[in-house]
Amino acid sequence: xxxxxxxxTSLLAALPASTVLGGQIPVVNGVIGGTEVVAGNKFxxxxxxxxxxxxxxxxxxxNSGVCxxxxxxxxxxxxxxxxxxxxxxxxFFAARNNPDTAPLSIWLNGGPGxxxxxxxxxxxxxxxxxxxxxxxxxxxxxxxxxSNMLYIDQPVxxxxxxxxxxxxTSQAAASDVxxxxxxxxxDSRFSKYQKNEFALWTESYGGHYGPTFAAYFxxxxxxxxxxxITGVPINLKFLGVGDGLTDPLNQYPGYIAYxxxxxxxxxxxxxxxxxxxxxxxxxxxxxxxxxxCYNNGDEDTCSEAQSFCNNNILSPLAGNYDVYYVPTRNxxxxxxxxxxxxxxxxxxxxxGAESTWQETNxxxxxxxxxxxxxxxxSRPNLETVIKAGVRTIxxxxxxDFILNYKGVEAMVDALxxxxxxxxxxxxxxxxxxxxxxxxxxxxxxxFSYVRIFGAGHEVPAYKYGSLSVGEAALQMFSQIMSNxxxxxx
Numbered sequence: 274x275x276x277x278x279x280x281x282t283s284l285l286a287a288l289p290a291s292t293v294l295g296g297q298i299p300v301v302n303g304v305i306g307g308t309e310v311v312a313g314n315k316f317x318x319x320x321x322x323x324x325x326x327x328x329x330x331x332x333x334x335x336n337s338g339v340c341x342x343x344x345x346x347x348x349x350x351x352x353x354x355x356x357x358x359x360x361x362x363x364x365f366f367a368a369r370n371n372p373d374t375a376p377l378s379i380w381l382n383g384g385p386g387x388x389x390x391x392x393x394x395x396x397x398x399x400x401x402x403x404x405x406x407x408x409x410x411x412x413x414x415x416x417x418x419x420s421n422m423l424y425i426d427q428p429v430x431x432x433x434x435x436x437x438x439x440x441x442t443s444q445a446a447a448s449d450v451x452x453x454x455x456x457x458x459x460d461s462r463f464s465k466y467q468k469n470e471f472a473l474w475t476e477s478y479g480g481h482y483g484p485t486f487a488a489y490f491x492x493x494x495x496x497x498x499x500x501x502i503t504g505v506p507i508n509l510k511f512l513g514v515g516d517g518l519t520d521p522l523n524q525y526p527g528y529i530a531y532x533x534x535x536x537x538x539x540x541x542x543x544x545x546x547x548x549x550x551x552x553x554x555x556x557x558x559x560x561x562x563x564x565x566c567y568n569n570g571d572e573d574t575c576s577e578a579q580s581f582c583n584n585n586i587l588s589p590l591a592g593n594y595d596v597y598y599v600p601t602r603n604x605x606x607x608x609x610x611x612x613x614x615x616x617x618x619x620x621x622x623x624x625g626a627e628s629t630w631q632e633t634n635x636x637x638x639x640x641x642x643x644x645x646x647x648x649x650x651s652r653p654n655l656e657t658v659i660k661a662g663v664r665t666i667x668x669x670x671x672x673d674f675i676l677n678y679k680g681v682e683a684m685v686d687a688l689x690x691x692x693x694x695x696x697x698x699x700x701x702x703x704x705x706x707x708x709x710x711x712x713x714x715x716x717x718x719x720f721s722y723v724r725i726f727g728a729g730h731e732v733p734a735y736k737y738g739s740l741s742v743g744e745a746a747l748q749m750f751s752q753i754m755s756n757x758x759x760x761x762x
Contacts (some may be wrong), residue, residue: 295644297387297477298596298637298675298732305596305675306583308576308642316643317636318437323627329356331460334625341366341399342411348399352626353456355429355436362426362433362451362626365463366392366399366417368435368507376470376510376754379454381427381486383477383518385446385646385753388432388630390615391426392476395608396733397743397750398424407611412489415745416474419751421466423457425450430637433621435519435628443481443638443651447489450755451507457648458505472754473580477676477730480517481646484654487512491661511753512658512665516676520684522563525582526553532590535679536726537600539549540592559586566648575645582648587675589700596675598729608734652684659690666718670728670735671712678724692717704745705761709738711745716758721748723759 301307326332333351343648346368352360364451369373380397382389394402397416400409418424426432427450428440440446458467473490475483490509518524529549532540553559562578565571593606614620615630641647659665667685669678686697696717704712704723714723725745727737733746750757 277595285690291635297383297632298390299384299386299635301638302306302590303372304580304584305588305591306579306676308580309639310600316439316441316640318439319573322429323435326354328357330354330492331456331462332625333460333462334623335462337623337625339620339623340393340409341367341417343399346399346417347372350625352455352625352628354432355452355456357448359429359436359447359449360434362435363453363457364393364424364624366415366422368421369418372421373465374469376420376472377423377466377752378416378472378474378511379423379425381425381450381475381479382414383471383475383482384431384483384633384638385428385443385478385641386431386634386692387477388426388727390432390611390630391632391731393424394611394614398422398748401742402611404424404607404608404609406613408614412743414741414747416733416747418747420472420754421469425453427453428630428637430634432632432634433626433628433630438636438638438640441644441700442646443485443649444470444489446482447486450486451489451493452612455504467505467508470510470756471506471508473509474513474515474750476515476516477733480514480519480676481649481651481718483514483517484519484545484651484658485514487658487663488654491663494666494723503599509584509663510652510756512663513750514655514666515668515732516670516673517667517674517681518647518724519655519681520650520687521578521648522560522567522650523652524676524680525563525586525688527561527677527683528586528590528674529553530679531674531677532592535599535677540594540599540674541590541737545589545592549586551592552581563648566645570645570649571673572643572645575648576642577645578648579642579645579672591674594674595729597731598672598676598735599673608731632727652687656688656690659688659692659720662719664756666721666723666749666759667724668732668749670725670730670732672728672735674728674748682722682724683756688720690720692720696720696722703761704759706740706745706748707762709740710739711737719758721753723757725749
């Protein structure tokens with residue numbers, strides 16, 4: 274597999290590391306979402322931190338007093354030991370209201386290889402990191418207002434999780450998360466949630482994770498019902514995917530369109546846009562490579578598609594604006610960095626964490642790059658989940674470039690489900706929160722889409738107009754989790 278490098282790569286490589294603060298997608302050799310120059314496929318297996326001690330069980334610290342300080346609200350953090358050398362980190366927060374009957378939602382950040390502590394501390398958790406990264410404050414718009422929340426660092430090796438980093442596809446990651454959930458539901462502290470409605474919420478590379486995991490969970494449930502496997506069925510009712518990479522063939526032209534025209538400003542010159550467009554359309558270019566990946570699934574082809582398309586389209590079109598929030602130039606320090614806070618020994622001792630936290634595990638990321646998983650099409654899995662009756666929402670912030678709404682909306686328009694005709698016949702309507710217009714949306718059956726104004730890649734981390742940080746996101750979440758379509762208020 275050969276990487277095609279250009280003078281642009283050298284330019285991007287010179288950018289300061291702070292250009293990726295708050296980011297979920299690594300910069301490799303100066304290319305956003307790039308890949309290493311390697312000969313052949315070589316998985317990076319690194320055994321991180323101590324060996325697991327209780328394979329098939331949880332190790333838990335209860336009510337550490339960290340993050341959730343609402344009186345009487347239960348929390349627990351720790352590890353689910355998949356095997357003697359694979360441990361998945363989790364942090365559970367009971368719902369602030371009616372926890373025994375509230376749904377259970379898992380939250381997964383993307384990367385691939387990025388920690389879900391990003392979502393917990395920067396986005397929708399019970400507390401939010403302060404702007405100086407030194408401490409946390411209680412989040413009134415936390416998603417555990419209406420749901421039990423379970424944040425999971427996955428695959429193994431990501432965030433506080435540790436062990437052999439052998440996962441390099443979304444499908445393999447789905448299998449490990451299923452195994453973890455079986456361990457979680459078998460524990461006496463959490464078995465009562467087996468009967469509750471279950472939701473999967475994710476973002477970024479979650480455009481792959483969400484549909485793939487949800488479809489896998491449904492297939493496992495079917496196998497349990499047929500008696501071909503044993504286990505606890507997962508009562509999957511809801512799927513939410515924010516700013517997600519799902520269908521690269523339909524989404525990559527969105528980079529060209531968004532760089533030229535978005536609600537804020539053009540990101541690059543017309544000549545840069547023209548070069549990117551040529552890289553998309555020319556023979557053997559990005560479109561052809563993704564198409565070939567879709568057709569044959571060959572690892573080298575799919576990995577080369579990631580390398581070429583990100584080097585020649587995604588990266589150059591970003592210009593010098595923050596790819597996660599285009600109104601600001603690089604470096605943008607918001608959302609605040611979590612590293613110092615989560616690497617504090619006093620904190621890790623309180624919560625039972627055993628390994629040194631890192632935002633993104635580069636070995637895990639490269640393992641996914643080697644398999645070409647990035648350029649696989651997860652839209653068929655998304656269609657399967659929607660057709661199965663799982664209430665599904667796709668959402669996007671209009672200030673995000675890295676997985677911008679033009680590409681995401683093209684993916685949504687390409688969906689083939691029982692709601693396609695109804696969705697296509699609609700016009701966007703204003704989505705309001707307490708009378709404040711905060712986006713545009715469509716509902717069709719149990720499917721919804723919303724574009725949130727003023728929000729970057731991490732939608733709940735932002736505010737718009739007179740609303741508070743995360744207020745619009747909480748309304749969206751609450752409505753879906755009450756098994757409702759989106760409703761302006």
